[in-house]
Amino acid sequence: MPPPESTIAPAFGEAKLSNCEREQIHLPGSIQPHGALVAIDPTSLEIVQASANAVDFLGLPAPPVGRPVAEVCEWLPGQIERLGASASRELPLFFRCCVGTDGREFDCLIHRSADGAVITEFLEPGPGDDISELLKRATQQVSEATSLDALCKRAADLFYELTGYDRVMIYEFDRDGHGQVRAEKFEKELEAYLGNRYPATDIPQIARKLYIRNRVRMLGDVGYEPVPVQPRLSPATHRDLDMSMCFLRSISPIHIQYLKNMGVDATLVMSIVVGGELWGLVACHHYSPRVIPFDLCAACELVVENMATRITAFEGNAHAHVDWSVRRFESQLLEGISRFGDWKEALIGGPDYLLRPFDADGAALFVDGEVFTTGAVPGTNQLREIRRWLMDAAKRTDGPVIQTASLGAEDARFAASKAVASGLLAVPISDSQGEYLAWFRPEQVRTDTWGGDPAKAVTVGDDPSELSPRRSFAKWQEEVKGKSVPWSSVDLGTAERIGRSVAELVVHFRSVRALIIEDQLNSVFRKVSGSQLPIVITDSHRKIILANEAFQRLLPAGTPQIQGADDLPGLFLDAERFRDQLIELCDHQKEIRAEAQMRQRSGEPLALLVRGDPVFVAKRRVIGYVLMFSDLSEHNAVRKARRDFQRNIERQVSSNSRAFSRLTLNQRELTSTIVGNARHAALDITDGQDVHRIPELLDSVRRSMERSLELVDHLVPDVPETPDPPSPD
Numbered sequence: 001m002p003p004p005e006s007t008i009a010p011a012f013g014e015a016k017l018s019n020c021e022r023e024q025i026h027l028p029g030s031i032q033p034h035g036a037l038v039a040i041d042p043t044s045l046e047i048v049q050a051s052a053n054a055v056d057f058l059g060l061p062a063p064p065v066g067r068p069v070a071e072v073c074e075w076l077p078g079q080i081e082r083l084g085a086s087a088s089r090e091l092p093l094f095f096r097c098c099v100g101t102d103g104r105e106f107d108c109l110i111h112r113s114a115d116g117a118v119i120t121e122f123l124e125p126g127p128g129d130d131i132s133e134l135l136k137r138a139t140q141q142v143s144e145a146t147s148l149d150a151l152c153k154r155a156a157d158l159f160y161e162l163t164g165y166d167r168v169m170i171y172e173f174d175r176d177g178h179g180q181v182r183a184e185k186f187e188k189e190l191e192a193y194l195g196n197r198y199p200a201t202d203i204p205q206i207a208r209k210l211y212i213r214n215r216v217r218m219l220g221d222v223g224y225e226p227v228p229v230q231p232r233l234s235p236a237t238h239r240d241l242d243m244s245m246c247f248l249r250s251i252s253p254i255h256i257q258y259l260k261n262m263g264v265d266a267t268l269v270m271s272i273v274v275g276g277e278l279w280g281l282v283a284c285h286h287y288s289p290r291v292i293p294f295d296l297c298a299a300c301e302l303v304v305e306n307m308a309t310r311i312t313a314f315e316g317n318a319h320a321h322v323d324w325s326v327r328r329f330e331s332q333l334l335e336g337i338s339r340f341g342d343w344k345e346a347l348i349g350g351p352d353y354l355l356r357p358f359d360a361d362g363a364a365l366f367v368d369g370e371v372f373t374t375g376a377v378p379g380t381n382q383l384r385e386i387r388r389w390l391m392d393a394a395k396r397t398d399g400p401v402i403q404t405a406s407l408g409a410e411d412a413r414f415a416a417s418k419a420v421a422s423g424l425l426a427v428p429i430s431d432s433q434g435e436y437l438a439w440f441r442p443e444q445v446r447t448d449t450w451g452g453d454p455a456k457a458v459t460v461g462d463d464p465s466e467l468s469p470r471r472s473f474a475k476w477q478e479e480v481k482g483k484s485v486p487w488s489s490v491d492l493g494t495a496e497r498i499g500r501s502v503a504e505l506v507v508h509f510r511s512v513r514a515l516i517i518e519d520q521l522n523s524v525f526r527k528v529s530g531s532q533l534p535i536v537i538t539d540s541h542r543k544i545i546l547a548n549e550a551f552q553r554l555l556p557a558g559t560p561q562i563q564g565a566d567d568l569p570g571l572f573l574d575a576e577r578f579r580d581q582l583i584e585l586c587d588h589q590k591e592i593r594a595e596a597q598m599r600q601r602s603g604e605p606l607a608l609l610v611r612g613d614p615v616f617v618a619k620r621r622v623i624g625y626v627l628m629f630s631d632l633s634e635h636n637a638v639r640k641a642r643r644d645f646q647r648n649i650e651r652q653v654s655s656n657s658r659a660f661s662r663l664t665l666n667q668r669e670l671t672s673t674i675v676g677n678a679r680h681a682a683l684d685i686t687d688g689q690d691v692h693r694i695p696e697l698l699d700s701v702r703r704s705m706e707r708s709l710e711l712v713d714h715l716v717p718d719v720p721e722t723p724d725p726p727s728p729d
Helices: 054-058 076-085 132-144 148-163 205-213 253-262 294-340 343-348 351-358 380-396 412-421 489-516 518-529 549-554 575-586 633-655 657-661 665-684 691-714
Strands: 035-041 046-051 093-099 104-112 118-123 167-173 179-186 216-219 227-230 266-274 277-286 362-367 370-375 402-404 423-428 436-441 446-451 475-480 535-539 544-547 592-598 606-617 621-631
Touching: 035 054, 035 227, 046 054, 076 093, 076 104, 076 118, 093 294, 104 294, 132 148, 132 294, 132 665, 148 167, 148 179, 148 277, 148 294, 179 277, 205 266, 205 277, 216 294, 266 294, 277 294, 294 343, 294 351, 294 489, 294 665, 294 691, 343 351, 343 362, 343 370, 343 489, 351 362, 351 370, 351 436, 351 489, 362 380, 370 380, 380 402, 380 412, 380 423, 380 436, 402 489, 412 436, 423 489, 436 489, 489 518, 489 535, 489 621, 535 549, 575 592, 575 606, 575 621, 606 633, 633 665, 633 691, 665 691
Parallel strands: none
Antiparallel strands: 035 046, 035 118, 046 227, 093 104, 104 118, 167 179, 167 277, 216 266, 266 277, 362 370, 362 436, 402 423, 423 436, 446 475, 535 544, 535 621, 592 606, 606 621
16 A cells, blocks of 8 residues: 555655645756756766756767766866865865866866765856955954844845845744744835745745755746756666755746745845754845856855854853843842742742743742742632643653743633733742742734735645645735743743752752751652752761762762761862861851862763852851752863864864965955954853853854855865876877
């Protein structure tokens, strides 16, 4: 029995709207006609496939298939060898060469496909204009943008000037994959699309993956006749040629129809990739056929890479606000504890510092089997149901933060509470099941403007050939109800940090209760013992009365049992320094906050942050001490990431010296601007942001910088030396 249609990956050109998500758009078997293509066996250096227009386009005397590649272009064997020596390149090699008996010049792109073939594409050469001054100005303007809105607006203006297309849009994706026009620049007689939203289904997932690999895609004419690759199947693999990275690759008929419905005749689309994810697109539309030279496309990609670097820096800066918010929260909470005497009352009794970081209208604390609330929240019965919902949602959620902007859509039981709780953001505050701190936002009715009705994305006629995506792109407005303002990534980062801070507070106070409330000792000790935060509790004579399991897991195998606080220094590399800290804590009753390195059996020390607090009762009598240990591995990883980043920059600049020597003065200044932009972006990624994301963001900046420098190399194509003629015999 054949598999159901829903699981079949349709061949290129055979997809319907119902299954276009899986159309094999990387296997079109054809190219656009503004260039020619040949596929080469890398071992024999023989041409095994070619586009049907190769003879006419390249001015060849005979079809190239079956001929040694050197007969078509004597420079190609050397470039194929160079390609093999630079297998790590993300971009194709770009050079200018002469082809055929009349020695016509072409711009040439060469890369190795996923199935092993060497694919060479020939394009009409660009005019050779030096646009490095314009590019230097463009990269400077991008690097100087002080906000995301300003960056997108500048970018739209720059690409409009660089490319000459009728319309340029900066298009951003949200978490659900829907896109919105963030900025645009267009000819004055055209309709504005700014703010328009487009559903995620407009760009299939397979296309989104290709957008990450192949960052620039140009369609010269929606009415083009595809030029077939001959033979259609590769002699080596007996499959269609993988054209994922081809500049000339044919465009899906469904996408062609989509553009025709919009009245667009030509496009240039560039990917904005941030942290390895597709953040958005630069979409250029023209209302007549338009083909621009490859070196201009490479220049545009260079500007996009610098945009990605700047967006990464903005993300780092945005998350730096997390640190400030959390520090302010902790400071005000401690003031509240000193005023109220109870941490729960201090937390809920300070709605300003609890709600303001999230622009929330209400909050609830689920702890010790009770619910404490502040601000506008659902009723008591609804809150109990929300607690149970959170316990179930935690099993389905990656990471500690649970969030939704539409709680009623998640569970119909909560729809009636939309006036106060359409949005829910929650974090666990202990390892005990069902203990959460949650914030609520009310419904915010809004009107979204879509480019066509998203609910009517398909029009189906009696003839399957009439299948076409959204036929009308007239603005369609949708009133959105039952949703709050979405929680931002900064909200999520702040909630996670505040959750950890409150969790430490919970552990601390439960530790204190373990010292004070003797009749509850066993119950509370179980909670402290099960905490993931390493804890040591001593009595007033420094005798250890609890070293929980998390702390025991830190100790190397074979470590003798520790009896008192005086045994702790021997666990650390700098024992004397740790002993001095204990004296401050136990002899002078001073809080300690210090870094220390614990010995490990592996030989690698474990970096820890040690927090020690004396526990007082009436008249400041000390009844014991609580020490908590936090792993600093992530912070050390950040330090290493910063060192590696600087070394990578120095290495990249050094290795780029060959290309640097043949650049013009403007191009050298452009290279310096790119490196400077990367260094400034790295400085903008501060330690205030979620620590575990800093290495990822630094790596994103590094990749963008390296790709940008490679694109500068693209702007100065190699002109290989003509081989010496064979000596006459």
